[in-house]
Amino acid sequence: MSFQQRPPPxxxxxxxxxxxxxxxxxxxxxxxxxxxxxxxxxxxxLVVYKPERGQRPLYDFDCRTLPxxxxxxxxxxxxxxxxxxxxxxxxxxxxGPGSAQKFxxxxxxxxxxxxxxxxxxxxxxxxxxxxxxxxxDRKAGHVLADRSGHLWCIDHGVTLHPDPKLRTVMWxxxxxxxxxxxxxxxxxxxxxxxxxxxARTMELLTEREADALVARVRDLLAHPxxxxxxxxxxxxxxxxx
Numbered sequence: 001m002s003f004q005q006r007p008p009p010x011x012x013x014x015x016x017x018x019x020x021x022x023x024x025x026x027x028x029x030x031x032x033x034x035x036x037x038x039x040x041x042x043x044x045x046l047v048v049y050k051p052e053r054g055q056r057p058l059y060d061f062d063c064r065t066l067p068x069x070x071x072x073x074x075x076x077x078x079x080x081x082x083x084x085x086x087x088x089x090x091x092x093x094x095x096g097p098g099s100a101q102k103f104x105x106x107x108x109x110x111x112x113x114x115x116x117x118x119x120x121x122x123x124x125x126x127x128x129x130x131x132x133x134x135x136x137d138r139k140a141g142h143v144l145a146d147r148s149g150h151l152w153c154i155d156h157g158v159t160l161h162p163d164p165k166l167r168t169v170m171w172x173x174x175x176x177x178x179x180x181x182x183x184x185x186x187x188x189x190x191x192x193x194x195x196x197x198x199a200r201t202m203e204l205l206t207e208r209e210a211d212a213l214v215a216r217v218r219d220l221l222a223h224p225x226x227x228x229x230x231x232x233x234x235x236x237x238x239x240x241x
Contacts, residue, residue, distance in 0.1 A: 019043050020100055022093035034066065034157070038103065039093065046103035048154075051095035055157070060165070066157030067099035068204040073133050073156035074101070075200065076213075079192035080132070080185040082125040084153050104152050110145035119172035121179070126153045127170050127226065128182045132189065132216055133159040138168035141241045160205060162212035164230065167237045171229050178224040186224070190217050 021042040029036040035054020039047050050070065055063040067090070074088035088101040115123055123143070130138050137158040144152045158165075178186070189197075193214055201210035229235035 020089045020091050022049055022091055025094060047100040048103055049093050049098060049100045051093060051098035053096050061158060065205060069159050070099040070156045072201060072204055073159055076133060077129055079197055080189040082129050082185055084125045084129050086152055104144050104146050106144045107147055112140050112143040116140055116169055122151060124179055124182050127173050128185060130168055131220055134161055134165050135159050136165035136167050137237045138170060139237050139241055140169050160209050162208045167235060169240050171235060173226040174228045176226050183224050186217055186220050
């Protein structure tokens, strides 16, 4: 899918705000459980727009916070140097505030199942990110490859809960030691939390959720091993795809 991108007009000083302003709604992803819209920004960038008011109520998450959890997941991925989440920003759009994520032109021939079933090492950035954000909904279909073969992960609204919530299809990594580059990524995140990301998490969520993120980082550095599936709650998302 393509859409002609345009530079900001003369006189625009805040290029980032202009670049991410939602200009047009192009369609809806009807298989999504919440309002998930394909949109174009003022510069013609295709994005996935998730308005706050289009999120369904959940018993364990404040549905109004799901879009900012998407934003924080991108910022955490970037802070750690994992490069796993398409750029995601807070936006104002036709249906109110929400998140916007750059649309990935996915390779339609890519099937993540083989990589997942083999616990392929190429998935470690996604797996490590999920441990950090306490992802409660890592489905197989949330892992994409773009036309260059780069792996991306999407749909991070149900994350960053202060209580253990990990539900994932990646349990094939259970008991495996995190590779050295992933441990280094967690260390980078620890530094960035001290440099403002902890405060940023408190700004968008709560102090408890920010402190829990710090605790997960420290626990993973102390014990850099993927956990085994829990027995006191469902370990898998539903549906798994």
